Structure formats: C-alpha cells, structure tokens
Amino acid sequence: MRMKTYRIRRPKVVVMGGGTGLPVILKSLRNQGVDITAVVTVADDGGSSGQLRDSVTSVTPPGDLRNVLVALSDMPKLYSDIFQYRFNEEDKFLANHALGNLIIAGMSEMRGSTYEAIQLLSKMMHVKGNIYPSSDGSLVLHAVFKDGTTVRGESKIALDRKTIDHVYVRNQANDDEPKAARKVVSSILEADMIVLGPGSLFTSILPNLMISEIGEAMLQTQAETVYICNIMTQKGETERFTDADHVRILHDHLGKAFIDTVLVNTEEVPDGYMDFDTYDEYLLQVQHDFKGLRSLGCRVVSTDFLELRDGGVFHDGDKVAEELLRIVYEAKN
Secondary structure, three states: OOOOOOOOOOOEEEEEEOOOHHHHHHHHHOOOOOEEEEEEOOOOOOHHHHHHHHHOOOOOOOHHHHHHHHHHEOOOHHHHHHHHOEOOHHHHHHOOOEHHHHHHHHHHHHHOOHHHHHHHHHHHOOEOOEEEEOOOOOEEEEEEEOOOOEEEOHHHOOOOOOOEEEEEEEEOOOOOOOOOOOOHHHHHHHOOEEEEOOOOHHHHHHHHHOOHHHHHHHHHOOOEEEEEOOOEEEOOOOOOOEHHHHHHHHHHHHOOOOOOEEEEEOOOOOOOOOOOOOOOOEEEEOEOOHHHHHHOOOEEEEEOOEEEEOOEEEEOHHHHHHHHHHHHHHHHO
C-alpha cells in the first residue's frame, strides 16, 4: 500500500528592524527552511545613507537595505565584497560611500522607487526571501524628550543624552504621516512569527512601528511576536534600561501589550573586553528584570546568546536562530 506523504508548510517569519543586528539574524535564518521577509527601517539620516537620501529624490536610505540584501543573498563572497566595498576617505566626492549604496541609489532613480529597486536587486543577487523597505519614501524620525524639548533626525537623537519620552516619523518629502510599503502589512498579518531586533530601540525598531499601518497590523496579527533584547545599553537612548524597560517602551508606543516572547542574553561581557573607542555608543550591559517582563505578559527565554569579536558585543546569530525555530515550530503545533 502506498504511504501518504504530507508537505509541511514553511513557517512565515517576518524580521523587522535595522542597523547591524538585523543582518546577523537573517543570515543565520536564511538556510533554515523558513519563509523569510525582512522589513527594513528607512529613517537613517547619517553617513553615506544620509547623503544619498538628500541627493537622490527617489531613494530611501540604502545602507540597512544593502546589508540585508547581502545577508540573504547566495552570491559568491567576491561579489558581496564588491557590493559592500566602501570608498576611502581621500576619495573626495565618493568618500565613505559604499558601492552597494550607489547601486541602490542608481536603480531607485532608474525605477522611480526604492521598493522596485530592491525587488529587482533581490532577483539579481539570488536573495532567499523577501526584502521590503518599511515605507517607499525616506522618513524623518522625531523625538520628544521628557523635558518637553524635541529633535528632528535619527542621527541627532542621542547627542544631548536626554531621556526620550516617545518618537514618531514623518515623510521627508512633505512632512505627512507615512504609509507602509507594499506587502509589508499583508506579510505581518500572514506571518507565523514576527521578530523585532536586535537593534537600537528608538532608532532602528520603533521607526517601523510608528508607521500607523504597521503598528495597527502588529496589534491585529495572530503571529508569535518575539523581541530580541539588546545586550548593551546605548548612550542617549536606553541608558540605565532594564530588559523590561525596553518592552515597556514598545508597549507604550503602540498603546497595548503585543510582545509575546523576549529573548534575553544572560552571559556576562568580560571586564575590560569592550573597545569603547570603536563602539562608542554602548555603555553597560542591560540589567535583567524577569519579574517585570512577566508582569508585562511576556514569556522569557534567557540563555547565552553572546558573541564576542573584534572588541565588540554581538548576538550569536546561530544560537538566536535555533531558539526562534524552536519557538515558531512550537507555535505551529
């Protein structure tokens, strides 16, 4: 008698954020049999990305999108190295620009849309999964501080090291409230799991959630929502924050509890290890408040997620991916 075979649907996982943490998790998830969608912040206004968003009207900040493209690409290493190449400081006009940023800017202008440029590049670079900018236009991040003052621009928020009350985003082009890019909302609503982070709370994660359509979708989705808490506190953003403080800020911004599970690193960074000259935005390790997390309705997964390299502190992508897979398959069964 012929045995029946069953095809198990690949779990749909949406990973949302920006900065250097997002590509680490995506790269580890890439070959793990999940249907990946990356939703990438477009509020960066510093460095090469900031210069290009001010120079090319049709481009959103390309830096985070470039790193995500490489993380999910099956290109040979030589090709990815070319895409990631950054011109020297002495190169005047091209100084500090990453070649991939220039390619994204050129294709965005050619197509009249960063969203379309990223879809085309995804095909060219043999990307496993989907990559969407959170919005199809550049966003400006605004912060309101506890003392009532405000600042405009992601790169300026941490300068005065004031305590942030809340942040919001507006379109760079017309100061209107932004719309989510195509397929972002449907991806959130159809997901089995949504992963936030790791990344800067106020400048990498919240800019996505402050697009009202995305925030509303996060409250409506039936997906397991996982927050990967940062290992270190950051100057001018999360000074003296516990892990529960991070989640409390997320809930306050959407007006409702929506984080189901929090991944927390419990391994200590060795004294004297951090190179604070290179990683000058970091302060101390995030302190734990497991009771506070549970009072916020979160399940806590705490273990050693730490990776030490090059004088910096990172999440071990493979360990995080292993835990995410366990959670998503548990949620599906």
